[in-house]
Amino acid sequence: MSAQKKSAAVPPPIGRRRTRQGTVLVGVLVFAPFLGLAVAALGGFHPGVPLVPCGLAAFVGFILISDVHTGRPPTRVTGSLLTARTPTGIRTLDLSDMERVRLLTSFSRGGVSDRVILVRDRHGVCIGLREENDGRRVRRALEGRSSHGGQPRVSRAVRAHLGMTADGTGRHTVMSWLATVVGLCCYLGVITLLTGLISR
Numbered sequence: 001m002s003a004q005k006k007s008a009a010v011p012p013p014i015g016r017r018r019t020r021q022g023t024v025l026v027g028v029l030v031f032a033p034f035l036g037l038a039v040a041a042l043g044g045f046h047p048g049v050p051l052v053p054c055g056l057a058a059f060v061g062f063i064l065i066s067d068v069h070t071g072r073p074p075t076r077v078t079g080s081l082l083t084a085r086t087p088t089g090i091r092t093l094d095l096s097d098m099e100r101v102r103l104l105t106s107f108s109r110g111g112v113s114d115r116v117i118l119v120r121d122r123h124g125v126c127i128g129l130r131e132e133n134d135g136r137r138v139r140r141a142l143e144g145r146s147s148h149g150g151q152p153r154v155s156r157a158v159r160a161h162l163g164m165t166a167d168g169t170g171r172h173t174v175m176s177w178l179a180t181v182v183g184l185c186c187y188l189g190v191i192t193l194l195t196g197l198i199s200r
Contacts, residue, residue: 009081012123015091019126022068022088029061037194047198051191066106070116070128077137084127094121095141103157103169104128105176112173117158135162 010018036050064087071084071091080096099122106114116128117138129135139162145151157172159165 008076009078009083010090010092012092012094012121012125014089015093015125016123018086018088018091019069019120019124022064022086022126025088026061026064026068029057029064032057032061033191034194037191037198041198047195051195066104066114066116066128069118069126070130071134073131075129075131075134080141082127082134082137084129086127091125091127093119093125093127094123095119095137096145097122098138098141098145098152100153101138101142101158102155103161103172105157105169105173107177107180115161115169117161138162139164 032054033051036054037047040047040050068087071082071086073084076083080094081092082095083090083092098119100118100120102118104116104118105112106116114130116130117135118126118128119138120126129138142152142154142162142164155172156165156167157169160167160169160172
């Protein structure tokens with residue numbers, strides 16, 4: 001039985017590669033409009049032609065920012081190893097060897113639409129966790145680490161989200177919303193500026 005559980009864990013090099021694949025995928029999709037504009041500038045045709053498919057690719061990329069590392073329930077836990085299926089494949093995270101824990105907040109028209117706890121271990125494997133049970137596992141692991149030293153980098157927002165401090169997530173929510181709005185405005189502004197320059 002123990003051999004079967006151990007074999008279900010994904011080796012760190014594979015999990016690290018799948019983490020990198022997810023990051024690269026999102027980066028390529030988000031920067032697709034700039035690649036399209038470069039092609040238009042070099043090819044001498046109207047930038048609107050590549051911007052249509054590249055804009056759709058960027059839209060998918062922004063959606064995947066909070067999803068590409070997120071594990072699909074149910075997660076499997078064996079000791080300190082948490083295994084979950086992500087869009088780039090199954091990964092196994094070592095909760096006893098966490099390096100960084102942060103909170104990713106997404107928004108929709110109605111306000112906060114999603115909160116994901118992003119956990120990265122010292123092997124470079126990253127998994128996003130949405131479920132309350134997984135959040136409790138992270139909290140227990142963090143509390144265990146605090147009593148034995150070697151604390152990972154944990155954001156204040158994560159501690160508040162997990163109920164480890166009396167602080168709320170209000171400040172984090174406001175700052176995340178501002179960063180999202182300003183980031184999108186700058187992103188669209190640069191694309192609009194480049195499109196105008198190429199169209200001349």
